[in-house]
Amino acid sequence: MRVFITGASGWIGSAVVPELTGAGHQVTGLARSDAPAAALTAAGAQVHRGTLDDLDGLRNAAAASDGVIHLAFKHDIAFSGGFQDAADADRRAIEAFGQALAGSDRPFVIASGTLGLAPGRVATERDGNGPDPAATPLIGGAATRRGSAQMTLCLAVLAPEHKPHVLLPEPHRALL
Numbered sequence: 493m494r495v496f497i498t499g500a501s502g503w504i505g506s507a508v509v510p511e512l513t514g515a516g517h518q519v520t521g522l523a524r525s526d527a528p529a530a531a532l533t534a535a536g537a538q539v540h541r542g543t544l545d546d547l548d549g550l551r552n553a554a555a556a557s558d559g560v561i562h563l564a565f566k567h568d569i570a571f572s573g574g575f576q577d578a579a580d581a582d583r584r585a586i587e588a589f590g591q592a593l594a595g596s597d598r599p600f601v602i603a604s605g606t607l608g609l610a611p612g613r614v615a616t617e618r619d620g621n622g623p624d625p626a627a628t629p630l631i632g633g634a635a636t637r638r639g640s641a642q643m644t645l646c647l648a649v650l651a652p653e654h655k656p657h658v659l660l661p662e663p664h665r666a667l668l
Contacts, residue, residue, distance in 0.1 A: 494518045496553045498544065498585065499563030500537060501528035504603055508561060509535045520553060522564065544581050547588040554592035559599040562589060 495512055499505040500521025509532065512519050519537040522544075523529040529539045542549040544564055554560045562585060570578035586602065593600050 493558045494520070494556070495559050495561060496520050496522070496540065496557035497537075497561045497563060498522040498550070499565070499603075501531045502563060505561075505563045506531070506535075508563070509537050513537060520557065522550075522553070544585045547584060550585055550588045551592040554589050557598070560589050560593065560601070562586060562600070562602040 495517050497505055497508065497512075497519060498521075500509050500519070501523060505521065509519055509521060513536040519532075519535075520540050521528075521532040521537045523532055523539050523541055524543045529541065532539050540549070540553050542553075544550070544566060564582075564585070566574075566578035566581050569575075589600055
C-alpha cells in the first residue's frame with residue numbers, strides 16, 4: 493500500500509513510518525526541510541517536499557496514494573501565540589485531503605488532541621462528539637481543532653467508502 497504521511501518525522505510519525513515500511517508498505521512523508529527529509533530517507537520512506545500550506549501539493553500527494561495519515565500540526569506557531577493560525581492550517585489540510593480522497597475507498601487517518609474533555613476520567617472514542625458540560629468551553633483555535641476532527645468524522649457519514657478515522661494518541665489520554 494502507498495501511504496502518504498504528514499508529520500512523518502515528528503513524534504507520532506517517527507514511530508508510524510518504521511512500522512509501515514517494516515510491513516512492506518511504500519511510505520511517502522511530507523518534509524519541509526532537509527533534516528526531516530534525511531530522517532525519512534534513513535527510515536526507508538520517500539520524501540515529498542512541502543508544507544501544510546501547499547494545498548495543491550497535499551491534494552496531489554493524497555491522490556497518488558492508497559491512503560493518507562495526517563499527523564502534522566504547526567506546533568511551532570501554535571504555542572507561540574498563533575494557535576488559531578495553526579488550527580486553521582490543519583483544517584485547510586484536512587479539507588484538501590478530503591477533496592483528493594472523495595469518492596474513493598482509500599482510508600484517511602488523523603491524530604488529534606483531546607481538547608475540551610472533562611478532567612478526572614478516562615476518555616473514550618465516544619467522547620468529543622458534542623459539548624461536555626463538565627469541560628471548559630472551547631473557543632478560538634481549540635474550537636477549530638475540535639471542528640476539524642468532527643469534520644473528518646463527518647466525511648464517513650457523507651461518503652462511507654471514505655473510511656476516515658480520528659485517533660487520540662495515548663499520551664493525550666494519559667493527561668486526563
